[in-house]
Amino acid sequence: DGGITQSPKYLFRKEGQNVTLSCEQNLNHDAMYWYRQDPGQGLRLIYYSQIVNDFQKGDIAEGYSVSREKKESFPLTVTSAQKNPTAFYLCASRQAYGYTFGSGTRLTVV
């Protein structure tokens, strides 16, 4: 998918469970981002990483965690502390002014 792959496409979480969303890119981009999108709204930034082993909180980081152990990978964990996790999650990578978005993961709490 244009060099950045998100998996799974659909994910169902039970109450109290942690789940991890995968984001992998083969574009050799340094920076990566996680956004959340709720119905009828814009994208909101959860976490971002400019280089390996470093990441910063975005506007809505509570209840989420990330890691950046490899340049290619930026997984997002939705913890049980996130009370309303049902949403569409988009991962993106960037080099200079070029942004590439993944195709997204739709997470639903059941």
Place this chain on the structure above:
Amino acid sequence: GENVEQHPSTLSVQEGDSAVIKCTYSDSASNYFPWYKQELGKRPQLIIDIRSNVGEKKDQRIAVTLNKTAKHFSLHITETQPEDSAVYFCAPRPENQGGKLIFGQGTELSVKP
């Protein structure tokens, strides 16, 4: 932090008419101004962008204009077609904040045949 407002939230036009969407931002140091188109359930797609040293950019039926003094930029679509129907987002980029994009709330454009 950057505050972004997008207007209107919905826009309905007849095929062949023009559509204009305006985005206002608060961080005067923002340096990159893209517009994205998103179809239902899909990823956002970049349709046009402009950098802070340019006032206007055009690509066929689509144009973007930037007014840095007033801190707003606008998307112009001429000769609209039904396939232009989608949600459009502006996403200005504040300077020295890791390259993050701050998205507006979106404008749902409907082009009626």
